[in-house]
Amino acid sequence: MEKTSTGAFPSTMNSSEKQETVCIFGTGDFGRSLALRMLQCDYSIVFGSRNPQKSSLLPNGAEVLSYLEAAQKSDIIILAVHREHYDFLKELTEVLKGKILVDISNNLKIDQYPESNAEYVAQLLPGAHVVKAFNTISAWALQSGALDANRQVFVCGNDSKAKQRVMDVARTLGLTPLDQGSLMAAKEIENYPLQLFPMWKLPFCLSAILCVFFFFYCVIRDILYPYANGKKDSTFRLAISIPNRIFPIAALTLLALVYLPGVIAAILQLYRGTKYRRFPDWLDHWMLCRKQLGLVALGFAFLHVLYTLVIPIRYYVRWTLKNRTITQALAKTDDPFSTATAWLNDSYIALGILGFFLFVLLGITSLPSVSNMVNWREFRFVQSKLGYLTLILCTAHTMVYGGKRFLSPSSLRWYLPSAYVIALIIPCTVLVIKFILILPCIDKTLTRIRQGWERTSKPTSNGQYLKRSSICLDSQL
Ligand SMILES: Cc1cc2nc3c(=O)[nH]c(=O)nc-3n(C[C@H](O)[C@H](O)[C@H](O)COP(=O)(O)OP(=O)(O)OC[C@H]3O[C@@H](n4cnc5c(N)ncnc54)[C@H](O)[C@@H]3O)c2cc1C
Ligand SMILES: NC(=O)C1=CN([C@@H]2O[C@H](COP(=O)(O)OP(=O)(O)OC[C@H]3O[C@@H](n4cnc5c(N)ncnc54)[C@H](OP(=O)(O)O)[C@@H]3O)[C@@H](O)[C@H]2O)C=CC1
Ligand code: HEM
Ligand SMILES: [Fe+3]
Known part of the structure; x- marks a missing residue:
């Protein structure tokens, strides 16, 4: 940020003029x-x-x-x-x-x-x-x-x-x-x-709730369960493995929560048949802090990427690999190469990288110096269209990571599914509703509503249904 030193205020007055x-x-x-x-x-x-x-x-x-x-x-x-x-x-x-x-x-x-x-x-x-x-x-x-x-x-x-x-x-x-x-x-x-960061309160509260919930969820599944079922001490997971579950899950959930109010708004507009009625206050506030929600989500995604980078140098990972190799050598067996697994593994990592790239792009376009350079349509293209693409990529990254284990009963621990399965609920819901909303018949009605058309069930005195002139007041279109 630029900082001006003493006396560096740009003065608009003519210095020879004496002021009052x-x-x-x-x-x-x-x-x-x-x-x-x-x-x-x-x-x-x-x-x-x-x-x-x-x-x-x-x-x-x-x-x-x-x-x-x-x-x-x-x-x-x-x-x-x-x-x-x-x-x-x-x-x-x-x-x-x-x-x-x-x-x-x-x-x-x-x-x-x-x-x-x-x-x-x-x-x-x-x-x-x-x-x-x-x-x-x-x-x-x-x-x-x-x-x-x-x-x-x-x-x-x-x-x-x-x-x-x-x-x-x-x-x-x-x-x-x-x-x-x-x-x-x-x-x-x-x-x-x-005011103290009014627009950041909701994102921070949601992040805190998500982190605390998933922390306890992961502790139960990844630490208490192995201990109860074999006296295995897995507490070392608190340092990297568990944070590297909580952070990406928080990133994905918050990203989905950026796009959820948009679909709720669309459903409300369709239900009411007009765009001229105010959204409830909670929805208005939620809409207004989407940028902050998105930036907090980006922060968590960054943490996930950093934690992921250190996986190969972890003692636990190196030990597991080495031990498996020795066990196989002693037993004179080998692990046949599985093309399907290679595909799944490469795909989920590639999806993560692409998702992260677009995530960063969203973050960059939200910088005032960048957003001032693009027009409204370009900004909406990046934020809305590429934003949805980011959500699709990150959701797909998580689903493919689950791969064959996804929803398999063997991955349940004390009837609890893996944390990422729960984390997929909101993103999948948002994507499914959005998919329904862009179906041509629904999209057409929504577009008309946003152009000013109103559906009304009350017939006028001469039996016709009221129709508002379709002045396009919605600058978002
Ligand atoms: C890293 C990151 C950075 C971000 N930075 C920004 C940012 O700088 N600025 C920003 O705004 N968002 C930002 N976001 C949030 C998000 O990308 C945008 O808000 C995006 O435009 C949402 O797209 P949408 O299609 O869900 O919503 P929209 O299309 O905006 O909204 C959904 C629907 O509601 C209707 N609607 C919305 N508001 C009203 C209203 N007041 N009255 C009537 N109808 C309304 C629209 O017509 C629209 O159809 C960021 C997100 C991330 C992840
Ligand atoms: N400090 C800041 O950065 C900002 C301050 N403000 C506002 O400016 C106003 C002044 O703030 P600030 O200069 O920091 O306050 P100070 O306490 O430093 O100064 C207040 C001045 O008010 C005068 N005053 C008049 N009657 C009384 C009284 N009964 N008791 C005490 N003082 C009295 C005094 O001047 P004297 O002895 O000459 O009579 C005193 O120096 C406040 O309303 C504050 O909200 C707004 C924005 C920023
Ligand atoms: C450079 C980009 C990325 C890479 C390389 C990457 C890589 C990985 C890896 C290796 C895992 C498995 C971790 C483990 O085994 O413990 C994983 C899991 C996961 N990733 Fe990513 N990822 C990236 C970006 C993202 C982004 C942007 C999101 C979401 C916003 C995301 C969400 C997830 C989720 C939810 C999981 C499952 C966590 C769990 O329950 O273990 N990832 N990712
Ligand atoms: Fe003062």
């Missing part, structure tokens, strides 16, 4: 950092403080006055004070009338107060034009030069002129203002910096 005077209430961390950045961009800064005489560490060139005196010097007042201390504003009602008051505050918790901080200020000072901005920029980023992701400034407010002026200030500071509409958006803007 901006007032900042509060001489704390954020007030000082913002002032420093603004002074560098040729603004004049006047601080409003409880104790103008005691203020220290202020950037050179800034003036410090009382709140009242400072507010009189500027049309734009930036409120760099915590919400809990906003009471003093009430005494400034008169002087702040008609001025632009920028609320930059954040809370400690999501939805800490019933109303957003910006709306609270607007209630305290009905005469001021309150604008919410800068809360997603940290004091540290302002001082050290922002990282790309930190440059966005979400701005909202009810007075469009006030909002425009604040956006101009943000632009002059080299930041990217994004208009989010009226002050009603303030709550969302305030919650934004408090």
Whole structure:
């Protein structure tokens, strides 16, 4: 990631132009950092403080006055004070009338107060034009030069002129203002910096559940069963063999879960006969975190490939091979070459390699720098078509790996089938439903629904069935 050093904000202003005077209430961390950045961009800064005489560490060139005196010097007042201390504003009602008051505050918790901080200020000072901005920029980023992701400034407010002026200030500071509409958006803007990887929660929870479940499943089958049936100590399997079952199984299941919401959405649309009804919230959320699910799946696939690479150097594998050879030599027998086994073995490895290659391709196209270079159709081709091909290849890799043992009663241990058999349930279900959905008769109806057609059972007054005009609103097609 590109990192800009101090003073490396791209400044859009002409350096010979002197900017206006901006007032900042509060001489704390954020007030000082913002002032420093603004002074560098040729603004004049006047601080409003409880104790103008005691203020220290202020950037050179800034003036410090009382709140009242400072507010009189500027049309734009930036409120760099915590919400809990906003009471003093009430005494400034008169002087702040008609001025632009920028609320930059954040809370400690999501939805800490019933109303957003910006709306609270607007209630305290009905005469001021309150604008919410800068809360997603940290004091540290302002001082050290922002990282790309930190440059966005979400701005909202009810007075469009006030909002425009604040956006101009943000632009002059080299930041990217994004208009989010009226002050009603303030709550969302305030919650934004408090979120902790919202789109990654579901993928991480699912991964944890899958890993724990399959860990215990494999421990029962691969460690407890051999111990109970012959006092064999197989605990060494905990290091490589069992992780190399859990990781590929998690990869395959998560990959299938990336494509499952798409088929559920299609079934819902077919069932409802319209695309104009919202999906349930859980499905919406699931759809929105498919990228993260896919990337976590790719991570597990990587681990599987790494674990697979070390198989030939494992002591257990070398010992087993050597011992088998010696046993055969002593017994003067040999193991005839089986073309069928060679085919099965080579095929499942080849399918795994091809599946992994496409998996990586999906991961690469999801990088913003790559996805920005391809158009919507190309992106959908890779993500949807090649994505399904990846799922087919990885499922086939697992099935062929099972080979002749697949579903054979002899591989049951305490009536439990091999872990990969269970892991195949979701991918096979997704592929079968998808196959049904692309049958021409069903695909035709689905395509019509997605082009805006609606099926309705209610006849109109003149006995005809309602049909919505087929404007193609679905940009996904
Ligand atoms: C490694 C990896 C990386 C990935 N990276 C990305 C990524 O960067 N970006 C990304 O988006 N996905 C990413 N994915 C997830 C996945 O590949 C895509 O979401 C893919 O487009 C899903 O294809 P689909 O055919 O199942 O779904 P879709 O075709 O998107 O959806 C199924 C159906 O639902 C309908 N539908 C979808 N959304 C709506 C809606 N809001 N309203 C009405 N109808 C709707 C569509 O019309 C469609 O017919 C990634 C996956 C992996 C494995
Ligand atoms: N720090 C950061 O990175 C970010 C901070 N913010 C927001 O900026 C605001 C200020 O944060 P920050 O600068 O870190 O906080 P600080 O605690 O460092 O500074 C707050 C300032 O508020 C003033 N203040 C006014 N009344 C009171 C009072 N009764 N008690 C204490 N202080 C008072 C003080 O200035 P004085 O003594 O001059 O009166 C004080 O220095 C907060 O709302 C925060 O959510 C937003 C984004 C990032
Ligand atoms: C370079 C690519 C790959 C290679 C070389 C490879 C190789 C292998 C090998 C050798 C095994 C048998 C492991 C053992 O005997 O313990 C295996 C099993 C398996 N692989 Fe792969 N694989 C690859 C990619 C993938 C991918 C991308 C997926 C799925 C997303 C996958 C899913 C599985 C599954 C589910 C199993 C069965 C695990 C078990 O129950 O033991 N593989 N693979
Ligand atoms: Fe702070």
